[in-house]
Amino acid sequence: MTPQEQQEPQAPQETPSPKRRRGRPTGARAGDSGTRERILAAARAVFSERGYDRTSIRAIARAAEVDPALVHHYFGAKEQIFEAAIEVSFAPALSVPELLAAGPEGVGERLARYFLSVWQNPVTRAPLLAVVRSAVTNETAATVLRGFVLRRLLLRVVGELDLPDARLRAELAAAQMMGVVLMRYVLKVEPLASATEEEVVAYVAPTIQRYLTAAE
Amino acid sequence: MTPQEQQEPQAPQETPSPKRRRGRPTGARAGDSGTRERILAAARAVFSERGYDRTSIRAIARAAEVDPALVHHYFGAKEQIFEAAIEVSFAPALSVPELLAAGPEGVGERLARYFLSVWQNPVTRAPLLAVVRSAVTNETAATVLRGFVLRRLLLRVVGELDLPDARLRAELAAAQMMGVVLMRYVLKVEPLASATEEEVVAYVAPTIQRYLTAAE
The missing domain is CATH 1.10.10.60 (Homeodomain-like)
Incomplete structure (x- = not known):
């Protein structure tokens, strides 16, 4: 903006x-x-x-x-x-730095649960989905989304991570959540689409936790 | 078919x-x-x-x-x-069960490396990308893709996994790879887009390994 x-x-x-x-x-x-x-x-x-x-x-x-x-x-x-439009649709994502700021312990679980809750709710899901669809099919829309995510989200997230490759790690965590969201809510692949949020969180949280905290 | x-x-x-x-x-x-x-x-x-x-x-x-x-x-x-058309475009994916059949050790690394090599190559990437774009924007295309992936890939992958929630685990592994592919090759988010394949494999392989082999 x-x-x-x-x-x-x-x-x-x-x-x-x-x-x-x-x-x-x-x-x-x-x-x-x-x-x-x-x-x-x-x-x-x-x-x-x-x-x-x-x-x-x-x-x-x-x-x-x-x-x-x-x-x-x-x-x-x-x-x-x-x-x-992205600014409004992605408003929920802007809480992510706060969730990180609460400390490394349990951050994977907090983030995974938060992401799923935002996508589970049709009111917040529909506009996010529209943005993702536009970005996947149009180069200009992808550029705008990329710029927005970088400036408004990624740089703030990276500020909270005290690790090498902080930005790459944040992106891999985001990639895991994006992939889950795509397969669960867009492609509706079973059993992922019908699994409870808690089942998904149980599997995904350790992945997010590792990307954002493990110094390996 | x-x-x-x-x-x-x-x-x-x-x-x-x-x-x-x-x-x-x-x-x-x-x-x-x-x-x-x-x-x-x-x-x-x-x-x-x-x-x-x-x-x-x-x-x-x-x-x-x-x-x-x-x-x-x-x-x-x-x-x-x-x-x-999917049948042809997804031909490379049909090697995945073989990669699994080679045994649990190092399977995360084998799969991550294989996925990235397929997407890294513009000749195999373009048709895959076209299918994903269609499926993300059209309900019928999503249904066709889902059916194809289930019948031709997922059921064979699950046959190789001797773990509870085998199908859910295979889908979460696929979700991680899909998310990486989307952010790296479609949205072209940096530094993920310019990271070497080996850098990405190093981070992603343990995730895939855990989903497909860890009994937790």
Whole structure:
């Protein structure tokens, strides 16, 4: 997110007149405090439904019932809207550094349990899944996701690990969780898909623990 | 693959006449021994380029320069063509039971090294990646992949493991490798993307070894 996006920006122009909106239902007025949020919610819905490739600024604007210029004003290009959408969808992941900060003992179990709980809940799972799908199928979306995960998560995680190869280790732990999530919630491979969270945690926690704490 | 697909089938009709082919270049004659292979190669190329969702029998036929009826004759519906494509793309995975059969000692290392070598090579990576992308974004493709992996791989792997939860363990090992592959070759997260195969093997092998051999 650029600093410009973090503040509440001023609209670049007055509210588009009904004539310029070509008969669409009256949307948010530029400058409405909720407009940015509404565009963001629409963007997440459209990205989620169509994936990154087939999402256009125009489609997001239509879903949010605003002028496309307003979408561009608040977020910039499609890449930046996607980044803002990731920011919201990945909000649960930003608790990971706290879980690490609680100390090395049991960190594998804490992280494995936390990850599964986030993915088990359809409300948090759907937007995460949409981001992963976009990133797996589109190079630009992958780049945006990579940058986000690096800046917002990985560097903070690495700050908590006092080990050689800290970043590689964090990524391997993430890879284990990503793989489990993919096979359990996306490909729905049995018996992994129907195993209880505790069964999965029992197997996966020692893996995470080893990557993040074992000095070997 | 149904038994019907495994034998060389008879064409349902004579070679379509040039008139019926609407001026397309003369394609394979029905009954050509290479026709099935040619359709399959075209199918893999089209699935790979467009993903499962946006691939049609018609597009495959066009790429193979045959009549769509011939595609249907050899393979049936889109699902079955996708399954046949997986069969080819996943051929390297079918060596996994052999690697297991060589005994428990060092199995984690053998498997991790083998997986990475298959994904490291662009020739074997591209078609695998295409299948994974399709399965991650399309429910039907996921079902076909799941069935294939279960029948052709998982059941054979489990036959080699003499442990409780053998299938769950095999899936968790696969999840670790899938996650690594995704982060290394698709999302290209650093330093995992640029680490040597040996560095990755050193970290991942004990994980695979534990899932497949540790009675805990």
